Amino acid sequence: MKKRSMPLSKVYGLLEPGPVVLLTTAWKGQPNVMPMSWLTMLEFSPPQFACVVSNRNHSFDALRKTRQCVVNIPTAELAEQVVGCGNTSGRKVDKFKRFGLTPLPAATVEAPLIDECYANLECRVIDTRMVNKYSLFVLEATKAWIASGAKRPRTIHHEGRGMFIVAERRIKLPSVKL
């Protein structure tokens, strides 16, 4: 998918609406991917956010040890692969091969970009003090990519038990000081 560099100051607009993302890591040359919905913005610029990665996830060790990852944002076309990635473990399966996802080299981290995702955020872990208690990692985006001409992407938002909201309808309201 053809992508362009995106200003880091615009990253919040991709994550604030709460889409499911695919977190990629790499450890000893072995890439892995997991879906993630438990994420919040913390700061606009530089874009910082916090996300929950459980120590039951195979990605946990790679994230904690390498302190690098990529937050990839899929659209509805990838919904089945997202669910599949959530129902398999990188301990047993190469999820990229299994689900036909294409890893591409990132510019600033060792973890791969997922070509099929419309946006990719290269991130570094900047704070692990909340990991032991909440499995909460604080990330800062170091580089952002977005598909050329990506307008109104059909992101998916998990409601639990396989139900997803699909971002199709949008409204614009004037943000006027009253």
Next chain:
Amino acid sequence: MKKRSMPLSKVYGLLEPGPVVLLTTAWKGQPNVMPMSWLTMLEFSPPQFACVVSNRNHSFDALRKTRQCVVNIPTAELAEQVVGCGNTSGRKVDKFKRFGLTPLPAATVEAPLIDECYANLECRVIDTRMVNKYSLFVLEATKAWIASGAKRPRTIHHEGRGMFIVAERRIKLPSVKL
């Protein structure tokens, strides 16, 4: 709006998809409300989540001092009031009166429920160690209310600059172990 008590174990399904919420607080008998999009689940049961409330917000002091709040979830019918609440300050305005929102007494906290919101989560602040650095409060829901027969609510998800995704289309995918 007629509401019923909701099992706390189901609360994550309301917040995980990332809707804008209206945070209500009360301080010295004065209720206030602010929109909030920077929130993530931390734990399923008891439902714990983390949210960002800046010390520039009038709600910050009430939340920190009372350690109580209600997370109210609006639907698209309330979109203009949500934006209005974000463009005014409780320092100057009674937002309930200004925007026609009805405060109702909660069962376990002093902060009010917003009658017009389809779901209301009564919460206590359980951890403030991330407030100084990230304005991040850790909350635990103590009581949850949902509108009777609320199915597929049209929540709104903020993309920035007045753009919102409206939850209208949903898909269900089987969550099968592969």
